[in-house]
Each structure stands twice: as structure tokens, then as C-alpha cells.
Amino acid sequence: MFGAKKEVNKSRAWKRLENHYKSLRKLEMRDMFKKDPQRAERYNVSLESMVLDYSKNRINERTMKYLLTLAKECKLDERIKEMFAGDKINITEHRAVLHTALRNRSNTPVYVDGKDVMPEINAVLAKVRKFSEAVRLGEFKGHTGKKLTNIVNIGIGGSDLGPKMATEALKKYWGKDIKCYFISNIDGTACCEVLNEVDPETTLFIVSSKTFTTIETLTNARTCRKWLVDALGEPAVAKHFVAVSTNTKEVEKFGINPENMFEFWDFVGGRYSMWSAIGLSIAIAIGMDNFEKMLDGAHTMDLHFKNTEFSKNIPVILGLLGVWYNNFFGLKNYAVIPYDQYLTYLPAYLQQLDMESNGKFVSNNNEYVKYGTAPVLFGGAGTDVQHSFFQMIHQGTSIVPCDFIIPAISHNEVGDHHEILVANVLAQGEALMRGKTVKEAAEELKKAGKSKEEIDFLKKFKSFRGNRPSNTFVIKKVDPYALGMLVAMYEHKVFVEGVIWNIDSFDQMGVELGKQMALSILPELQSNASGVAHDSSTSGLIKLVKSLRK
Ligand code: G6Q
Numbered sequence: 364m365f366g367a368k369k370e371v372n373k374s375r376a377w378k379r380l381e382n383h384y385k386s387l388r389k390l391e392m393r394d395m396f397k398k399d400p401q402r403a404e405r406y407n408v409s410l411e412s413m414v415l416d417y418s419k420n421r422i423n424e425r426t427m428k429y430l431l432t433l434a435k436e437c438k439l440d441e442r443i444k445e446m447f448a449g450d451k452i453n454i455t456e457h458r459a460v461l462h463t464a465l466r467n468r469s470n471t472p473v474y475v476d477g478k479d480v481m482p483e484i485n486a487v488l489a490k491v492r493k494f495s496e497a498v499r500l501g502e503f504k505g506h507t508g509k510k511l512t513n514i515v516n517i518g519i520g521g522s523d524l525g526p527k528m529a530t531e532a533l534k535k536y537w538g539k540d541i542k543c544y545f546i547s548n549i550d551g552t553a554c555c556e557v558l559n560e561v562d563p564e565t566t567l568f569i570v571s572s573k574t575f576t577t578i579e580t581l582t583n584a585r586t587c588r589k590w591l592v593d594a595l596g597e598p599a600v601a602k603h604f605v606a607v608s609t610n611t612k613e614v615e616k617f618g619i620n621p622e623n624m625f626e627f628w629d630f631v632g633g634r635y636s637m638w639s640a641i642g643l644s645i646a647i648a649i650g651m652d653n654f655e656k657m658l659d660g661a662h663t664m665d666l667h668f669k670n671t672e673f674s675k676n677i678p679v680i681l682g683l684l685g686v687w688y689n690n691f692f693g694l695k696n697y698a699v700i701p702y703d704q705y706l707t708y709l710p711a712y713l714q715q716l717d718m719e720s721n722g723k724f725v726s727n728n729n730e731y732v733k734y735g736t737a738p739v740l741f742g743g744a745g746t747d748v749q750h751s752f753f754q755m756i757h758q759g760t761s762i763v764p765c766d767f768i769i770p771a772i773s774h775n776e777v778g779d780h781h782e783i784l785v786a787n788v789l790a791q792g793e794a795l796m797r798g799k800t801v802k803e804a805a806e807e808l809k810k811a812g813k814s815k816e817e818i819d820f821l822k823k824f825k826s827f828r829g830n831r832p833s834n835t836f837v838i839k840k841v842d843p844y845a846l847g848m849l850v851a852m853y854e855h856k857v858f859v860e861g862v863i864w865n866i867d868s869f870d871q872m873g874v875e876l877g878k879q880m881a882l883s884i885l886p887e888l889q890s891n892a893s894g895v896a897h898d899s900s901t902s903g904l905i906k907l908v909k910s911l912r913k
Contacts, residue, residue, distance in 0.1 A: 370726065371865055372690075372734045376433035383429055384691040391830050392419060392796045408675050410667050412839040413848055415677055419796040420684055420764075420832045421692070430683040431673050433863065439679070442862045447669055449475045449630070453869035454727060460869050461628075462635035462854065463665045466658035466847070475630055487626055487640050491654075494605070494625075495646040498567060499538050505564050506599035513561040515544045516644040517587060518571030519579045520874075521633020522607075523547040524715050525850075526571070526644045528708035529637055529657070532846050535705070535774040536649040543648050546587070549579040554586050563594040563603070570606045571641050573633055575613035578878075584617065607640045632869050634715050635854060653843045660847025668855045678852050681834070682859025688764045688832065689735045689860075696761060698752075699742035701768040702788040705841050709768075710742030713853055720857045720868040727865045736864050742766075746787045757795065757827055765833040767792055768849070772840045788835070798829015 371377055396402050396418075406418035422430075445452050449459040464473040464480055472479040497503035501510035516526050527545045530537075537543070544557045568587050572580045584604075591603050605623040606614045614624045625640030637645065638658060646654040664678070673679045688694040697717075699710045721737035742748070745767070756763050769788045773781040799807075804825035808818045838845045861868030886892045887905055897905070 374436050376436045380429050380691055408677055414837045416835045419792055434673055437863050439862050449473050455867050455870045459630040461630040462638055465638035466661040468659055468662040491640055491643055491646050492651040495651050498647050506595050506602040507564045509564045511565055511567040512540045513542050513566040514644050514647050516569045516571055517546045517580055517583045519547040521636050522571040522641055524712045525637025528712040529645045530648045531708050532705045532841055533649045533843055536653050541648050543644055546583050554583050558590050563591050568604045569643050573609050575608045575610040607643055634719055656843040657847040660844035661851035664848045664851035678855030679859055681856040685860050686863050689738055694762050695738050696763040697738040697740050698763050699766045700745045702745040702784055703770050703841050704744055707744045714740045717857050719871050721861050723866040762831050767833055768836045770838050770840050792833045792835050795831040795833050798827035801826045
């Protein structure tokens with residue numbers, strides 16, 4: 364179990380990696396590729412049709428050996444077993460962490476407090492199937508007898524980002540008359556913009572909230588409820604509102620019949636919940652068979668993670684590379700760039716997964732950590748981002764390890780778009796790795812007929828240091844199965860890093876303070892009540908906004 368042990372940065376494996384870094388940091392990847400024609404094969408691992416090429420990383424065999432030893436010293440194998448077995452590895456909240464059980468397609472028993480959770484999971488999945496099919500077939504109709512075709516998920520954070528990312532990723536699989544919308548932000552604009560687009564008679568609201576106490580979600584849900592009742596009357600609520608929650612009492616209090624509630628459990632963390640009934644909007648959009656294919660893909664990755672030796676284990680390799688750059692190179696940024704328009708929301712989803720899970724400064728030993736934890740994760744769809752932040756990635760003073768994701772086949776094969784897209788992603792990886800020396804830049808300028816003065820002036824500006832790391836993932840196509848694999852892969856990568864850093868990747872205490880303080884400021888904005896004493900900046904800003912709103 365988790366608990367007191369030597370801090371990882373004091374371990375032998377860590378010290379050995381620190382020393383190893385000193386010699387390796389001088390090596391150039393372009394030289395390593397030149398010297399070793401087998402490098403691409405050596406650092407390449409696959410699972411079914413997904414391939415990870417991690418050869419463009421600043422590693423050699425010794426690096427991998429030492430990193431794997433670190434994983435062993437941190438008892439990663441035991442931690443993996445504990446997670447899958449339903450041990451309470453979320454130590455601050457005393458909870459099991461069982462998103463893997465939600466997609467346990469092998470249906471082997473999984474016990475929490477001596478009780479097998481699989482029957483309940485299967486029952487909710489069956490309920491999701493029944494309901495999503497009834498909506499898609501128009502059997503579950505709106506109050507006025509019309510088919511429900513606008514699906515509006517109201518939720519935030521983990522109850523929004525997963526469904527939003529996955530429905531967008533799988534848009535090609537949407538039922539032909541279905542449209543999905545997401546309302547998350549408390550900003551009234553989020554609500555109004557969606558309500559302006561949909562028709563109450565054909566709209567189904569899914570209120571997704573694990574706790575059913577989240578101020579944004581409840582405020583948005585109340586506004587949507589009023590909008591519906593104003594248009595169709597109170598009895599319409601039963602046909603247009605369903606809830607996904609662990610909190611039956613609050614769901615009832617809100618005015619949603621528990622029969623229209625889909626349950627999930629404390630052992631599912633918000634940001635790990637899209638595999639549960641929180642994925643109801645996904646199931647309605649793409650159909651339950653496709654939803655289950657997504658679960659199948661995730662399960663395949665789970666089995667790979669659980670059963671594959673570490674040197675060939677994709678999430679383990681990714682997690683160790685994350686630790687390598689973060690803790691030994693001191694790199695605090697990390698970019699994920701999917702080269703597929705449908706994966707536009709993947710970086711935002713991963714931002715929560717990675718930064719909320721591992722953005723922690725207290726270890727499981729109840730001590731402040733003395734090493735870096737979660738990096739700043741950012742990203743966006745290629746090629747768009749090549750024309751924005753890639754300047755910094757190529758020539759900035761910080762090195763940003765990148766993950767590139769590319770499907771071999773596009774859902775929209777038009778002209779030569781896809782080949783151009785693929786050429787771009789491959790070019791980025793190669794350019795980051797190779798760079799361009801000042802000498803090469805000068806030669807190029809010479810060939811272009813530039814004068815000696817121009818060449819002397821421009822050659823540095825035109826050079827690229829290179830030696831910048833990236834991973835390239837190739838998948839066949841963005842389909843439900845591949846998406847399931849991809850997302851589960853990142854979940855486990857984050858878990859691996861959390862184990863090495865000896866932190867609880869499954870709580871999120873860091874989001875509490877701001878929430879608490881907002882509650883104390885709200886009455887001051889709404890009336891003349893002066894709540895707690897603020898600093899002069901906050902008090903001044905409260906005063907300013909109030910005067911502008913008069
Ligand atoms: C995720 C977090 C957080 C959570 C939201 C919404 O892991 O717990 O993002 O999902 O705060 O919470 P509710 O689902 O309870 O409304």
C-alpha cells in the first residue's frame with residue numbers, strides 16, 4: 364500500500380539518473396540516429412494498430428534501463444495491481460480508483476469493501492443502452508410527442524470535458540438527426556448561446572454532476588429548467604431532464620425523478636468518468652454499440668498496461684519519459700498535438716487529466732515534495748498550432764517535449780489534404796529532432812543567392828538548435844475503439860508519473876480554495892453586505908464592478 368517510504372529523489376535509481384543526465388545531455392539525437400540505423404525500431408512499441416515511435420527522445424539504452432529500474436524501485440508493479448484490485452489508493456479521500464472497472468469488458472469480479480462492483484456497473488450500462496436507444500429511435504419522446512434530437516449536457520470539469528472531447532472526436536458516428544451541446548461555464552453566455560439554438564420540444568438536458576452540488580452546473584440546470592417550463596409547462600420536466608449523479612437526494616430535490624437518474628460511484632473520479640453514465644451524451648450521439656467499442660479499446664489498453672513487461676508497456680514508457688524530462692532535464696512544459704480536427708478538444712481534456720491529477724506538492728508521505736510534479740500541458744490541433752505557438756517550440760529558450768498523434772486514414776479523404784497533413788506532422792518531428800545548424804542555415808542562404816552581409820546577419824536567426832524531443836503516435840483512424848485506447852493510455856501514463864512522484868493522483872484539493880472564496884465574495888456583489896476582510900486589490904475590484912453594474 365501507499366505510505367511512508369524514502370522520498371524518490373533520495374533513491375539510488377534517481378541519483379543514478381541524475382549522473383546519467385550529465386553525460387547524456389550533451390548528446391545530439393541527430394548523431395544518435397546516424398550512429399544507430401536501428402534506432403527507430405529500438406524505440407518503437409505497438410499495441411494492435413497503434414504504434415508509438417519514441418525514438419526522437421533524448422535517451423539511449425542506459426536511460427531506459429535506469430528509468431525502468433526507477434519504476435521497479437518505486438514498486439510500480441504493485442501499485443498497478445492495487446489500482447486494478449480496487450484498493451483505496453486515493454489516500455486522502457479513502458477511495459478506490461476504478462475507472463478500469465467501468466470498461467472491464469472481461470467482466471471479472473472487482474471488489475470494493477468485499478463487494479463485487481461489476482453487477483452494478485453492468486446494470487447502469489444496460490440502463491444507458493436502453494435509454495440511449497429509446498432516444499435515438501424516437502421511442503422516448505419529448506413532452507409534445509416530438510423526437511428528442513438536441514442533446515444538451517450540463518456539467519463542468521470531469522462531468523464535461525470527457526463527453527465534450529469524445530463526442531467531438533466521434534462526430535462522424537453521430538446519429539443522423541442528433542446534435543450535441545455542452546454547457547459548462549457559469550458565464551450566462553454559455554447557457555444563452557445554446558438555448559438560442561435549440562427548440563424546447565426537441566431538447567433533452569442531461570444534468571451531469573457527481574456531487575450534484577456544483578454551483579455552475581446547478582445554476583445552469585436551473586436556468587435551463589426555467590426556460591423549458593416557461594415554454595412547455597412543469598410536467599415537461601420529466602420528459603426533458605435526466606441526471607447522472609452519485610447523489611440521489613439532491614437529484615430529487617432538484618426536481619428530477621430518480622427513475623430518470625443514472626448512477627455512478629465514489630470510486631470513479633470526475634476526470635476519469637466518461638466511461639460511466641457521465642458518457643450518456645456520447646452513447647446517445649454515437650449509439651451504445653459504438654460506446655461499447657470505446658470501452659473495448661480502453662479495456663485493451665488496461666490489459667496491456669496491467670500485463671505487459673515495462674520495457675514494452677506504452678503507458679509506462681510514456682510516464683517514465685515524462686519523469687525524465689521533468690525531473691532530470693528540468694522541463695516544465697509538455698505539448699500534445701493531435702493532427703486530426705476531430706481531436707481538437709483532446710489537449711483540453713488531457714490538461715485536466717494531467718494537471719489536476721499530478722499538480723500536487725504534498726507526497727503520500729505527507730511531506731512537501733522536493734522535485735517537480737505535473738508539467739504545464741498545452742496543445743491544439745495540427746496544423747493550426749504550427750502557425751501559432753510552434754515558433755517557441757522550435758526556437759524558444761525552453762524545450763517542450765511534444766506528443767504528435769496522427770491517424771493514417773482520415774474520415775474525410777478529400778484531394779490530397781490528408782497526405783499534406785501527414786507530411787506536416789512528420790516534418791515537425793524531424794525538424795525538432797534535427798534542427799538546422801548555423802552553418803547549414805548559412806549554406807541555404809548562400810544557395811538562395813543572399814549577399815555575404817545578409818548571410819552573416821541572418822544565419823543565426825535562421826538556425827534551429829534541434830535536439831528537441833517528441834513522441835509520434837500513429838493510429839489507423841479516429842474510431843471509438845482507438846479513442847478508447849488513446850484516452851486510457853494517457854490515464855495510465857499520468858498514473859505512472861504519480862506513482863514515481865509518490866503523490867495522490869486522484870484527489871483535487873487544489874480547486875477548493877478559489878471556490879470557497881467565490882462564495883464569500885458573492886454576497887458582497889449581490890448586496891451591500893461586507894463579508895470577510897479582503898486585500899485592497901480584491902476590495903477595490905469588488906467596488907469597481909459594482910459601480911460599473913449600477
Ligand atoms: C475531476 C474533478 C472536477 C469535477 C467537477 C464537477 O476529477 O473532480 O473537475 O468533475 O468539479 O464536479 P461534479 O461532477 O460533482 O459536478
